[in-house]
Each structure stands twice: as C-alpha cells, then as structure tokens.
Amino acid sequence: MATVDLKGLGKTYQGGVRAVEGVDLTIADGEFIVLVGPSGCGKSTILRMIAGLEAVSEGEVRIGGTAVNRLEPGERDIAMVFQNYALYPHMSVRANMSYGLKNQKTPKDEIARRIAEAARILQLGDYLDRKPRQLSGGQRQRVAMGRAIVRDPKAFLFDEPLSNLDAKLRAELRAEIKALHRRLRSTFIYVTHDQVEAMSLADRIVLMNRGRIEQIGTPMELYDRPASRFVAEFIGTPPMNLLPAESPAARALAQGARLPQGAAWLGVRPEALTLARAGLRGQVGLIEALGADMLVHLVAEGHDAPLILRLHGTARLAEGQEITVAPEEGTLRAFDGAGQALHPTAEPVAAGG
C-alpha cells in the first residue's frame, strides 16, 4: 500500500514516437485509478513505466514517496496482471504464485500461508496443482491475480486484464476485482479501453488522449461535466449528442437561453432529452428497444445526423411520428471551437428561463 506520483512523465520511443507527454498524476494510498482512452493513447506505456518495464524518458515516478526511476521492476514492490495472463506454462498454479516470493527469499511456511489465503479469496483451492494449460481463461486470469496478491505489493497494476474473456466472464471478474480492492484496500492502477469497466471500477478515471491527460475525475464528474468534446464523446454509450451551436436545432433546444461566449457546440446526453410541449421538433426514425429503456433516433429539422434519445421502455412511439423534445433543467453543455468545455467545473449552462 502506497501512494504513486507521476511528475511530468514523458516517453519517447526509439524512432521518435512521442507516446506520453507531461503526465502529472497523484494517486492516493488505496485508490482505484483507471486509465482509459482510445487505442494507442499511451495507457500501457504509463503503466509499464510505473512497473519499470519501460525506461522513463522524462519526469519521475514515485512509489510511496521514493523515486523509483532507476529501480528494476523486481525492486519496486509492485505486481502486474497482464492481458494474456503471462503465467509460467511449465509451473503448477502453486509454483506460479510462489515464484516471486521465492525470489524474495520469503520463508516456506509464510509462502504456504499466503498461497492458501489467496487461493481462498479467489477460489483457486482445487486448481493449485494444475498447470496453466489445464485451466480456462477466467481461471488463468484468477491465478495471475493470485500471483499478484501473494506478493502483498505496494501497488497492483492491471493492463486490460479482462480483454481476452467473454462478456459474461468479464462482468463476473470485474465484480471480483472490485471486491478484491475493497478487501485489500491497496492502490490499484488499471488500464482499459472499455469505458464500462472504467466507470464501474474507478474511484477516479484518468482519460487519456494522444499521450496527454484529457481529464481526471470521478466517473460521475467525467460523465456529467466533461472537460472537452473528446471526453463527452468517449464516455457514455450512446455518446453525448453534439450540435453546432448556431444551428436552428441547437437554438430550439436551448429555447432562448443565452449560450456562453464563444460556444461552438452544444451537447446533451441521450437520457437528458424528454418529450415536452415546446422545444425541438423532429420525426422518430429508428427505435432500438433495449428492454428497460429504448434508444430513439430523432431526425430533427436543420440537423443532419439523428439525435439519440434514451426513453423509458414503456414509451409509446412509432416510427415516423412527430415529437417535440427538450433537455431537462441544467443538462446542456457547451464547448468552444477547440473542443474545450466552456464551464469545465462551474455551473452548467442554464436551460430554459
């Protein structure tokens, strides 16, 4: 258990690829941080620099207050879980878990005690003498987590640990990882490109874009007050509806409210739009019924791409029907021409009035 601090962290790969630039991040002791972003944005690179698998080009990595830039991965007292499990194929589950401890010269009975404990937490008791190839993908990833737990490290690093599993197992293990964090109260740093994982696991999300941090915040902060168009479009499925601020459709949505100076884009979440008397008129296009709710594509005048609404599953709508929608109070967001939110932290744009 320890804090992890990244100060002005940067990475230039051989051949001049700038993978990470100027990353400042302070991770509290026991915090669950999720690094998320599109493919190639440098998430893995940051994690690997924390682990010591990749040399740091600029800046500093501190674990528990001490700079570790020059330490070997084995000396940093961290544990890592990889996407492809990376279990030693010729060793039994037990040997896989004890290998790191043996290298640290941990006494035998202590190793046995910790393995028993980890096996109990992860329900691996029946598999301890099997080889990795005799296990399913989910079990293998549990073993990899067990290998991390027994080390009792200062921080746990995960690099897309669930990406190779099917949807059901992914949801199951996601809950298990969350429970594990509750139990261990250790620092977790978790990389994924799946925003559902990010939203459900994180204490704080770090959203990356092209090697830079786009926004840091709790899942709800990112969802509710995206600092930029990029965040607004990345978080949430379906993503936030965005309209040019000057379009008639945007004016109809704002219903005469003054948009902030320099607003170029207006954004509204699909579930923030409701049927109303006054507002934006449009025609119902495609309807995707999802059970609990439905996604309605609304073709509005003066806006080419359909707006997406998330309505309650019981709403009675037919394709081709004319409806009028309006945003709920305080749900409109505005972004300037460069994509920056105009009120990143302060009051959202007032609607109505």
Place this chain on the structure above:
Amino acid sequence: MVENRPVSTFLTHAVLIAGVVFLCFPVWMALVASTHGPEALSKAPIPLWFGDQGFQNYRDLLTGGLPEAGGVPVGLMMLNSLIMALGITIGKIAISLIAAYAIVYFRFPFRMGFFWMIFITLMLPVEVRILPTFDVITRLDMLNSYHGLIVPLIASATATFLFRQFFLTIPDELVEAARIDGAGPMKFFRDILLPLSRTNIAALFIILFIYGWNQYLWPLIVTTEERLYTVVMGIQRMANSGEQLPVWHYIMGTAILALIPPVLVVLAMQKLFVKGLVESEK
C-alpha cells in the same frame, strides 16, 4: 485417415511392411552374419539364419584386441565414441543455448553482427575448414586427446539458430512477468527458459548425438594412437585390412554394437520429447 475401406487399409499396410522389410533387411543380415564363423560368410549361399558362433564373436570383440582393428577391443572404441559423442552433444547444446540467450535477450553493440557471423558459419562444416582447424589443434597441442576430438566440433550455428527462433516465440509478457517477480538474468534462464526449451533440447540431443557418434574424418585426422580410436574408425579399419580377407563376422558384430547407443539415446529422448510435446502450451 478419412478413408477406411479394407482395400486401402490392405494397400497401405502392404506398402508400409515392404518399407520396413527393405530397411531392416541389412540390419538383419548384419545380425545374422555376426553369429557365424569366418568361413560361412565367404562362400555362397550366405546364411539367412543365426549361426552358433555369436556368443564367442561378441566376447572376442568386446574384450580381445583384434589385430585387424589395431589391437584395441571394441569395448574401448565404443567408450571413446561415447565420450566424443556426448562431449559434442552436450557442448553444442550448452554453447548454443547460451549464445541464443545472449542474442535474443541482451542489447549489446553489434548484436546482429554477431548473429550473422554465427549464421554464416553454417556454411563452414568441419570438412571445409579441416586444414586450418587441424593447424590450430596442433599448435594448441591437442592432438591425440579427447578434447582434441571434441572441441573443434562443439560450436553449432544450427542449434544456436534453432534456439534463437524458439526464444523469439516466447511472449514478451512472460519475460516481463518474470522481471516483476524479481528474476534476474540467471534465474530467468534457469527457471524459465531452460524448462521451456526441454522439448527442443531433447530433439537436438538425438540429432547431435548421432552426428557426433558418426564422426569419421575428424577423429581419423587428430588421433594416431590406437587407444583413442572410435568405433566408426574401427569398422573402417577392419574392412580395409590390407591383403587379408575382411573378417566379416567381426565387422558385422561391430556394426551391430555401434548401433546400440544411438538407439538407446533415441528411445530415452523420445519419452522426454513426446512428453514435452504433449505438455507444451496450446
């Protein structure tokens, strides 16, 4: 096989049996010949079934010094061959493992240069470089010794290349997991790379042992003392023993004896080999 009709089954078996007979007949002949006296083999028809001299022939071979073979018992020759073949095999495997490890896992100047240097020595087998090698061995005073027999044959580009290719298939994540587990270079080599290479080592052991066992030209050149003769040289000497008639019963007996160690090695390694294949991932 998808096809399973009686006719095709019969045909495949017929072909296979013919092949087996064809391959085994010479061995059978050698085995039979080694149990007869010298006269039985020099006149027609050649016997096709065992004679009664087998026990005595083999005793003569293993213990008595045959004048036709330079007066050394075949037992000693086999021991020499064994030492040479094992020396070459183990040496080649050890050196090529270490060389491949260095080339794949360490960054050092001219790494690829070294790799290509090793690679082009593939084109230089002993037969091609025999004069310079002989010169080196003479200057190092290694004529007529076991290390003179072994050392010049010990470097192996083929095995290095093979291990390199194998190491390249080991996922980076495995290496990284080991680094995080605090395994330094030596530990990684011993605890992870070596066990994973077991199947490859077993396969190479078979090939290299037979290569070493069958060496003829090099031992002929570096040894002049009878006590260092290898069994392949012994057979050759007996077959070309000047004016006298070749002693076919002894020659065949020696050939049969010379077959035994490679067969044993194949059997022993095959177990490991098959086990490794079954155990390896995917």
